[in-house]
Each structure stands twice: as C-alpha cells, then as structure tokens.
Amino acid sequence: MSQHSSWAEVKRRMRESHPEVSDAEWEARKQSARTATEAYVLGHHLREIREEQGLTQTDVARAVGISQARVSQIERGEIHNLESMRTYAAALGARITVSIEYGDRTVGAA
Numbered sequence: 207m208s209q210h211s212s213w214a215e216v217k218r219r220m221r222e223s224h225p226e227v228s229d230a231e232w233e234a235r236k237q238s239a240r241t242a243t244e245a246y247v248l249g250h251h252l253r254e255i256r257e258e259q260g261l262t263q264t265d266v267a268r269a270v271g272i273s274q275a276r277v278s279q280i281e282r283g284e285i286h287n288l289e290s291m292r293t294y295a296a297a298l299g300a301r302i303t304v305s306i307e308y309g310d311r312t313v314g315a316a
Contacts, residue, residue, distance in 0.1 A: 246283030248291065253281040255298050269297035 211219075221232065256266055263277040270277070270293050280294055288304065295302045306313045 242283065245285040249281045249283040249285060252291075252294060252298070255300060256281075259298060261298070266294065266297050270294055 221227070227235075256263070263274045263281070267274040267277045272290075277294075280290065285291060288302070292302050303314065
C-alpha cells in the first residue's frame with residue numbers, strides 16, 4: 207500500500223475534519239487562494255520585465271508616481287487593483303488586457 211495520498215483524498219479529509227465550514231466558504235477560500243496565486247505570478251512577471259529592461263524599482267516608482275516600497279509589494283503579488291497594474295505595466299512599455307471567458311467564448315473587456 208502506498209504511503210502517498212491523492213490530492214482528492216487530501217481535500218476530502220480536510221473537508222471531513224472541518225464540517226462547520228460550508229460549501230460556499232470552501233469555494234470562497236479556493237477562489238481567494240487562486241486570486242493570490244495569480245497576483246503573485248503577475249508580480250513575478252512584472253519584475254522580470256523590469257529587470258530585462260535594466261530598470262530598478264526606484265526607476266519604476268518614479269515613472270508610476272508611487273514609492274519604491276509599493277513597487278516591491280506589487281512585485282511580491284500584493285496587488286490591490288487593476289488600474290495600478292495598468293499604470294505599472296505602462297511604465298515598462300507593456301499593457302494589461304482583460305477578457306471574459308465563458309465556455310468556448312472569449313470577449314475583450316478592457
């Protein structure tokens with residue numbers, strides 16, 4: 207018998223050990239984790255672009271009009287709104303696009 211558990215088994219055991227947590231709460235927690243992961247990855251890519259251009263965090267901070275500490279936070283995934291990301295990306299000569307995906311359709315949203 208294997209000493210390893212499948213991911214489905216781990217999730218099942220977790221839910222069984224916390225019966226007080228509703229299905230809606232589990233879904234909200236999952237979405238929150240997904241959003242945090244996406245923000246972290248976005249921040250990582252923005253840092254890579256900045257470094258490829260030979261810019262410092264201070265350079266980007268001046269161009270965007272924010273503090274160097276805030277640039278650092280963004281690059282660590284502490285992203286609070288889309289407009290901040292657009293401004294940051296624009297300072298790097300990039301742009302952020304938003305789309306809505308539903309089934310097999312993709313629609314540009316902003």
